[in-house]
Amino acid sequence: MSFFCGIGVCHGCVQPPLNVRACQHIPDATPAAVPRATDIVVVGAGPAGVAAAKAAVAHGASVTLIDSAPLLGGQYGRQAIDSPYVGVPGVQHLPNTVVWAIEPGRRLHLLSGPLDAPNRVASVLDAPHLILATGAYDRAIPFPGWDLLGVHTAGAAQALAKGRREAIGQRVLIAGTGPFLLPVAESLVSVGSRVLGVLEANSPTRWARGALTGLHKIPELARYAAVLAKHRIPYRTKRTVIAAHGIDRVTSVTTAKIDGAWNVVPGSEQRVEVDAVCVGFGFVPQLDLAVASGCLVYKGFVRVDSAQRTSVAGVLAAGEITGVGGADLAAAEGEIAGITAAGGRVPRAALRRVHKGRMFAEALARAHPVRPGWRSWLTPNTIICRCERVVHDTLRQAVDLRGAADSRTLKLTSRVGLGRCQGRMCGRAVAELTGIPDVVRRPIAAPVRLGELSKENRHDPGTA
Ligand SMILES: Cc1cc2nc3c(=O)[nH]c(=O)nc-3n(C[C@H](O)[C@H](O)[C@H](O)COP(=O)(O)OP(=O)(O)OC[C@H]3O[C@@H](n4cnc5c(N)ncnc54)[C@H](O)[C@@H]3O)c2cc1C
Secondary structure: OOOOOOOOOOOOOOOOOOOOOOOOOOOOOOOOOOOOOOOEEEEOOOHHHHHHHHHHHHOOOOEEEEOOOOOOOHHHHOOOOOOOOOOOOOEEEEOOEEEEEEEOOOEEEEEEOOOOOOOOEEEEEEOOEEEEOOOEEEOOOOOOOOOOEOEEEHHHHHHHHHHHOOOOOOEEEEEEEOOOHHHHHHHHHHOOOEEEEEEEOOOHHHHHHHHHHHHHHHHHHHHHHHHHHHOOOOEEEOEEEEEEEEOOEEEEEEEEEEOOOOOEOOOOOEEEEOOEEEEEEOEEEOOHHHHHOOOOEEOOEEOOOOOOEOOOOOEEEOOOOOOOOOHHHHHHHHHHHHHHHOOOOOOHHHHHHHHHHHHHHHHHHHHOOOOHHHHHHOOOOOEEEOOOOEEHHHHHHHHHOOOOOOHHHHHHHHOOOOOOOOOOOOHHHHHHHHOOOOOOOOOOOOOOOHHHHHOOEEOOHHHO
């Protein structure tokens, strides 16, 4: 049976409190012992973090690899039993361990053990070199009815299908933007769902400008095209889901043709009966620890140099927190970060892989933007902040009538972003709706109980 981990944002699957019940955390009754000190600490065991750990060990360093999930592989690799990312010899792997805070000077605060267990072990670990590889999570945008049972993020639907062989529904519609919608369709049909269609809000012709950068992805795209053809799944562009309907759970959706700005083309609306919907509008980087470390963030991502060094001495970053470009790019960046942190010389081949991956990432971002017209799909009663159930009209009043002009005042007047996920889910949408920038400053990166803090085991690096 699937279960929802019960906290606002699960760092294993990074699913905010949608009704997804998709958490992949496997309860493990044995909390980890106090970690020993190592040369390098890597946070995040996805493609970037695992590659970083492997490269650093190969260059003679000792490494601690921390992840809140029980298995290696991150969002891309963890679900697959034959994951290419399993087993990193010579590494102190701390699974089921969340880094909930970082102090200046690279002092990490950890909580080890199952998320809901009363006996999680709190400890402190100093990182001589720190590699942040915390990845990204699904971006969802609000629309009327998106809070109904049966509306899932595409990543959550895929996690259930790949990880637990569970289908989120029998008649499923997939909507959003980006190539990630295609593996989601493949995963859903593999567990017996009937996928009624994949609705891509943008147009693939935008890829023309970045065609060369995506050549290496053609075999993968051909495989997805074959899956769509075999299962007669229509792939429709410039169309999306603008509303979900139902009482207890979704029973139908309204889809509509949208123009280049994502405004609804009048008269193009269609009602489709479904028992589940997946929505995915790209990814949002998981920046909390990078911001807490003082790293410079530029255009929404951690800024790094060609050796993956951030603006803070001793702190490196790799993978989707530096830009969204897929697992290969994340792994290439991780390798460079690991070699740099271990004091090695970065091979040119790795730099070339990163360069190629970043060109692809830029083409991806150009071809699949989120356009402002989504705001016109909302009604005054559409929920924007799911945790605190703040509706669109409340936000509007906070700005227009109560004069909220900064993020703090907006939160205090409307309660937006004050719930369990702390604005991770709605932050971007709120910023676009109000014009008030989303300030990603969450010194506490994961929920923590006060009782757990009182038992924090402080590790003295000098006695390692
Ligand atoms: C839900 C989802 C599904 C995806 N599925 C596919 C797919 O099928 N095919 C594909 O090509 N690409 C997929 N992608 C994109 C792919 O995951 C990425 O390209 C790739 O995984 C990025 O690697 P990464 O190492 O940067 O981050 P991730 O793989 O996201 O790994 C980051 C890791 O950091 C850990 N972490 C984060 N914060 C903390 C913390 N505070 N403490 C401890 N651990 C922490 C997380 O648990 C996670 O394991 C998916 C992305 C998402 C979000």
